[in-house]
Amino acid sequence: YDYIVVGGGSAGSIIASRLSENSSVSVLVIEGGPSHEGEVDLTIPYVYPRTFRSRFDWNYTTVPQPNLGNRPGIYLRGHVLGGSSSINGMTLNRAPASDWDKIASYTGDSSFRWDAILPYIKKNEGFNRPPNTPEYANTYDPAVHGFNADKIGNTLVTDGNWISQPALQAATEVGINYVRDVNGGLPVGISWQQFSTKDGSRSSAATAYLNAGILSSRTNLKVLLNAFVTRLLPVSGTDLKFTTVEYKDASGNTVTVSARREVILSAGVMSTPIILMRSGLGPRAHLQANNITTILDIPAVGQNLQDRCGAAAVWSVNATDTDDDIDRNPAVFNRWLNQWNQNHTGRLTQMSYRQMIFGRVPNNASIFSGGFQDPSSGPTCPHYELYPANKWTSPTTPQPATGNFVSMNIFVSASNVRGTVTLDPTNPLTGNPVIDPKYLSSEWDRYVMRDAVRTSVHYFNAPAWKKWNATPVFDTAILNSDAALDAWISSSAFGGVHGVGTARMGPANSPAGQDVVAPNFKVKGVSGLRIADTSVFPFVINGHTMGATYAIAEKVSDLIKSGN
Numbered sequence: 093y094d095y096i097v098v099g100g101g102s103a104g105s106i107i108a109s110r111l112s113e114n115s116s117v118s119v120l121v122i123e124g125g126p127s128h129e130g131e132v133d134l135t136i137p138y139v140y141p142r143t144f145r146s147r148f149d150w151n152y153t154t155v156p157q158p159n160l161g162n163r164p165g166i167y168l169r170g171h172v173l174g175g176s177s178s179i180n181g182m183t184l185n186r187a188p189a190s191d192w193d194k195i196a197s198y199t200g201d202s203s204f205r206w207d208a209i210l211p212y213i214k215k216n217e218g219f220n221r222p223p224n225t226p227e228y229a230n231t232y233d234p235a236v237h238g239f240n241a242d243k244i245g246n247t248l249v250t251d252g253n254w255i256s257q258p259a260l261q262a263a264t265e266v267g268i269n270y271v272r273d274v275n276g277g278l279p280v281g282i283s284w285q286q287f288s289t290k291d292g293s294r295s296s297a298a299t300a301y302l303n304a305g306i307l308s309s310r311t312n313l314k315v316l317l318n319a320f321v322t323r324l325l326p327v328s329g330t331d332l333k334f335t336t337v338e339y340k341d342a343s344g345n346t347v348t349v350s351a352r353r354e355v356i357l358s359a360g361v362m363s364t365p366i367i368l369m370r371s372g373l374g375p376r377a378h379l380q381a382n383n384i385t386t387i388l389d390i391p392a393v394g395q396n397l398q399d400r401c402g403a404a405a406v407w408s409v410n411a412t413d414t415d416d417d418i419d420r421n422p423a424v425f426n427r428w429l430n431q432w433n434q435n436h437t438g439r440l441t442q443m444s445y446r447q448m449i450f451g452r453v454p455n456n457a458s459i460f461s462g463g464f465q466d467p468s469s470g471p472t473c474p475h476y477e478l479y480p481a482n483k484w485t486s487p488t489t490p491q492p493a494t495g496n497f498v499s500m501n502i503f504v505s506a507s508n509v510r511g512t513v514t515l516d517p518t519n520p521l522t523g524n525p526v527i528d529p530k531y532l533s534s535e536w537d538r539y540v541m542r543d544a545v546r547t548s549v550h551y552f553n554a555p556a557w558k559k560w561n562a563t564p565v566f567d568t569a570i571l572n573s574d575a576a577l578d579a580w581i582s583s584s585a586f587g588g589v590h591g592v593g594t595a596r597m598g599p600a601n602s603p604a605g606q607d608v609v610a611p612n613f614k615v616k617g618v619s620g621l622r623i624a625d626t627s628v629f630p631f632v633i634n635g636h637t638m639g640a641t642y643a644i645a646e647k648v649s650d651l652i653k654s655g656n
């Protein structure tokens with residue numbers, strides 16, 4: 093094979109598909125999980141949580157998190173073709189413009205600037221216009237979308253559910269500005285959610301880029317499924333050329349395969365650093381402790397993990413058209429399932445939210461006194477994200493048997509915490525990664541979370557929610573003291589799914605080991621090896637990560653195709 097792509101996930105599927113567009117180039121994808129084809133839980137959007145802790149998930153767990161009441165968290169990652177894009181929540185964001193500009197400035201490579209990255213964002217997108225009715229007249233900006241029907245679908249939820257009216261009106265009442273398009277680069281405010289769905293079904297990197305039609309028509313593209321990559325091996329006698337991949341096939345046999353040109357490592361934010369470390373590329377002391385010979389000491393491998401910690405606060409409402417009964421009453425669920433089976437319409441074509449709010453801590457907040465520097469990418473970058481859902485979503489308290497609810501899903505965004513991913517000392521070669529995101533371990537992250545919870549309560553106190561008798565199911569007295577609020581957060585918060593940074597990109601000439609890849613995605617200090625997945629983002633992405641990952645996958649494909 094000319095190229096071997098390790099991990100047929102969100103980035104890997106796109107890269108393999110793009111490289112194999114040239115029929116004279118041969119490409120092998122080595123994917124740890126099974127195929128996505130024909131799997132109903134990966135197709136009906138609403139049921140995606142069924143994939144958690146299933147054979148489509150790597151079943152990772154974080155170490156106990158002191159600021160989450162010492163609870164370990166589950167860390168979901170897709171174990172299937174399409175990777176996490178086959179099991180995720182489908183919210184399609186692509187990071188604010190200022191995040192891309194910050195990456196450009198950190199790496200010294202202007203091709204990561206928003207204006208330069210936008211063509212790659214559009215390239216993988218098949219935007220579906222909402223109905224041409226007054227209600228949706230100002231809900232998106234066509235100038236920032238791609239309309240490639242065969243690529244990844246992007247759809248606004250347009251079912252006229254009751255929640256959109258109070259969700260939008262309450263924002264106006266509490267002074268949250270309306271944003272025409274969440275994906276226009278300036279997301280702070282309230283906007284309509286966009287989801288990676290198409291014709292009522294999930295649209296993923298696999299459905300668009302490695303579907304059965306593409307796989308059967310390209311003899312130069314091969315996908316190995318259920319094959320677990322253990323490590324990369326240097327080609328003997330070369331200058332650290334890492335073009336051989338070692339994996340365990342579906343029967344457990346150890347196999348090696350080599351690429352004539354390059355290996356592209358796209359195993360994701362948790363597996364990519366682990367595969368590097370097993371290959372002798374990582375922090376020397378940690379490798380030594382795990383009896384692995386260091387081939388190149390790269391201290392940054394497995395460091396700089398940044399993520400977006402979440403929590404959910406719940407209100408009861410007198411609305412009856414919430415999604416609560418879909419979750420707890422099989423008869424209601426089956427009614428919607430029948431409709432979906434008939435024509436791919438109805439409630440199961442979407443998730444339980446329609447709008448999203450990106451917010452900032454006020455400029456005059458006490459945290460900024462004393463010279464504390466805002467860690468976000470600038471004044472148009474969100475510090476937190478909120479999205480109202482028309483059902484009970486708290487994963488830390490069970491849903492009551494009766495009643496209707498709305499929940500505010502809350503995420504700290506511009507985190508300044510950096511966690512780690514390291515080898516399992518009891519089983520470095522095949523064990524799961526040891527994940528320590530260090531959630532809420534900085535005063536800034538805790539401050540942002542408190543501010544976001546207080547903003548949520550203020551928002552649900554707005555007149556628009558009175559008609560629906562929105563009543564918090566938690567004691568709002570917690571808002572009067574930071575200590576009480578921290579205690580509530582500690583018991584209610586849950587881990588994120590938007591990890592980045594464990595093989596981060598840096599300037600081409602940064603000191604050895606400070607960053608893992610150069611702006612051309614090549615691993616610094618070795619040859620024949622690039623990394624392209626969420627692990628390369630040098631900072632937390634202030635939005636959901638899938639869209640940004642798709643963009644870099646298109647970008648690296650172009651770089652490779654043009655010989656750079």
Ligand SMILES: Cc1cc2nc3c(=O)[nH]c(=O)nc-3n(C[C@H](O)[C@H](O)[C@H](O)COP(=O)(O)OP(=O)(O)OC[C@H]3O[C@@H](n4cnc5c(N)ncnc54)[C@H](O)[C@@H]3O)c2cc1C
Binds near residue numbers: 170180185358626627
């Ligand atoms: C449950 C969940 C919900 C999410 N919700 C959203 C959302 O709504 N919106 C959003 O934007 N983002 C969301 N995300 C995050 C987003 O999906 C990920 O950040 C992104 O898809 C990661 O892309 P990736 O290419 O880096 O990794 P992945 O897509 O995870 O791909 C990695 C691939 O490598 C394979 N692999 C890993 N290790 C090995 C190995 N040793 N051998 C062989 N193969 C291997 C995996 O099986 C996988 O296919 C969610 C994630 C999850 C898990």
